Amino acid sequence: MFFIDTLQFEGLGNHSHLAGGPDAAVVVDPPRDIDQVIAAAARRGVRIAYVAETHVHNDYVTGGLELARTTGARYLVPAGATVSFARTPVSDGDSFTVDEDLLLRAMSTPGHTPHHMSYVLEEGGRAVAAFTGGSLLIGGVGRPDLVEPRLTERLARAQHASAHRLADALDDDVRVLPTHGFGSFCTSAQAEGDATTIGAERKKNDALTMDVDTFVAEMLAGLDDVPAYYAHMGPANAAGPAPVDLTPPRSADAEEIASRLADGEWVVDLRSRVAFAEGHVPGSFNFEGEGKLATYLAWLIPWGKPVTLLASSPEQITAAQRELTRVGIDRPAAAATGEARSWIREGERPASFRRARFADLAEARGRGEQVVVLDVRRESERADGAVDGSVHIPVHELHGRLGDVPAGVVWVHCAGGMRAAIAASLLDAAGREVVAVDDAFTAATDAGLSVTGPAGTD
Template sequence: MDITSFRTPGLGDQTYLLTYEGKGVLVDPQRDIGRFLDAAAERDVELRFVLETHIHNDYVSGGEQAALRTGAELVLPAAATPAYRHTPAFHLEDIDGGAGLTLRPIHTPGHTPEHTSYLVLVDGEPVALFSGGSLLVASAGRPDLLGPERARSLARLQHGSLHRLAALPPGVGLYPTHGEGSFCTASGAGRLTSTIGAEREGNPMLAIDDPEEFADAMLTAPMPIPAFYRHMGPANTLGAPPMPAVRVPELDAAPEGSHVVDIRPRGVQARGMLPGSAGIELDEDFGSWTGWLLPYAEPITLVAEPGQDVTEAVTQLAQIGIDTVRGVVRHPGPDATQTYELAGLDVFVKRLAQPRAQLLDVRMPSEREQVRLPGTVERFLPDLFVQGVPAELDPERPVLVACASGRRAAIAAGFLAGRGYRPVALNGAGIAEVADALRQHHTA
């Protein structure tokens, strides 16, 4: 038996391909199924099953399309009841994979009500567990994504599910779908895979014996929920169309009515963007930030460097169901008048010491609890896009913007520049480094 993982870093998720005796089992595939089917073909594997652990909240599933393309049997939790054809997985009703391979569904509600994990047995011996959004590496799947009304009830259920899985033999491999970088985890998830034994010893969520105490831990200071998440459940319940081919026509200008997203490196963006555009540098989390910050699935025009490959940008958007890219502008030209300043740590701290400086912190609330600076204006980046610029900021004075590394600060700086402010984005460092530099300056 072999298990291959496919990491999607920007979403913090993993898809798995289990191969055994020439047969394949695909677990929690994302919408861009070509990479999984190609891997199966390269291994000369016949895809026998496609397993879904739950109705996903963070991406559009490719499960139905993978099954249709290959003739594999699509298996979903019995309580999921999607609109398309599938085999329901009932608690502890084994699925025979042939040649000694058995898939055993284990109902593990908590992340979602229908959530089901799959225990893999070879010749009757348990060897691997696909735990989806239930037991994660050093963490657990969030119970609050379906709304605050059900969060506490789901958290108590998650407590029972985690301990049910922890009772499996210690040598069973743990293969969760959600991991580090996913907003579906209750905390940083650390390593990507583990074993039941390792989690028994080191997972802090398993150390909590009382369900109410567990719920308190899960629901105290939860991480924000990306805006596009609310569209994923309905898409995965009704069934998503096949991922369209990546065709991005070259445009001389953005069509009227489309949102302009500049994916060029932030150093290029800072020198000039099209007025009103959003500067979201192409990186592994590009799709997530675009889906979070802009109105969902409305028309988008990309601005890219000459020769810059836009395929990755379009793919990331399609993974969360956004198929509305109208084209790409390669030469924004003299109209690119929206500018901001990028500054390294030393320059940023010097600018901050000037009398007219204003500091905007765009980190999320839980990050601010770790370190914050007095006198700082605080607004989480998505809230900046939704609520607008804080009233405390004076457009006549420079606005110094910081986050934890520079990624969000650059996005915020572009937003501020488009609204008449003079932003300076801290690049390559964050609030923690600023605090350290100021502390060293005062003690020198």
């Protein structure tokens, strides 16, 4: 009897899969921190015989090479992918015996990348699951625009063909286990869950319900911004990532924190946005450890800039360090834990700013206060509705466009509060008076604010 265990990485919206039989298993698209994969195999009492990549990833640093070296597994990589390390090149139709009566069969499914490969798990000659990577996803497919702009339309058409190839070859009850899922910027559509079936996707997936021209046109029209750090992931994976070092970073005192800030380094506070607003190191930035830390910190930080982490506890530092290694931010320059006052030199005071709801913004406008409303959502989100008179700068552009924010008290909002907190910390560090709107955007109309677009009443 076979098993499939899925490891979820909610911060990046990704999954890795461990599948096998009584004695041996294959790992599909492993994370950079391979220790948890090894632990999962140990719990099952199986040997990792194969490590398989569906594609050279653009959104995270793989642990595949190190996992194969550590376990002695064969490293399966699509034959067409250009890499700088020894591996077993995989072509369409290649098959590998994972365990007795359990076979892994490669199926070429280009679209997310030109050389993308899916893997079909067969038990006793019958397909039971498909590891589809960035090909057929839950309710969508992987984006086709992450490799080369000139290839985007061609790859979008290839995605349509690949989805149909999978659907035509596999029965309705075959499980579909993608790598990219809800919250990943590699997806063309957002649907929750970590598994689906071929039959379910036949009914709801645009790639299987639309003709190719309609599908391509709608997909290309809906493509959103690409996180800036993606540009560094593909080359790192093709070169062969180095092992990670998850030992604790060196401790920094208040003097060192101040010195690092003076040198232009980033000091990142991982505490909740509530705690940060109440008191923080002047000049530090707030990226909540419980939010999408890796995605937004890696997106905003100048690549290679040293980062010092501040947190309430060592456990929070450890969790953040692990998550950041997945996107190539390998070693924090330093770290400190405790309370904000302990991170500030004697005689200096913590910085703070106000938090509010959309109802408070409506009241301020009602009193005639001249406020700047800054919307830091993405363009696609704003198209569904925006506070009348608001200024729009997506959070990932704000650090480089602080001069574009009009003078005055800045009330900054996003869709729920997390990105507004990041933006508020950037503005606060730049010396602006800021109010972080910690509220769901749906509350804007309920508060009586004029909202233009589909989400509003105007």
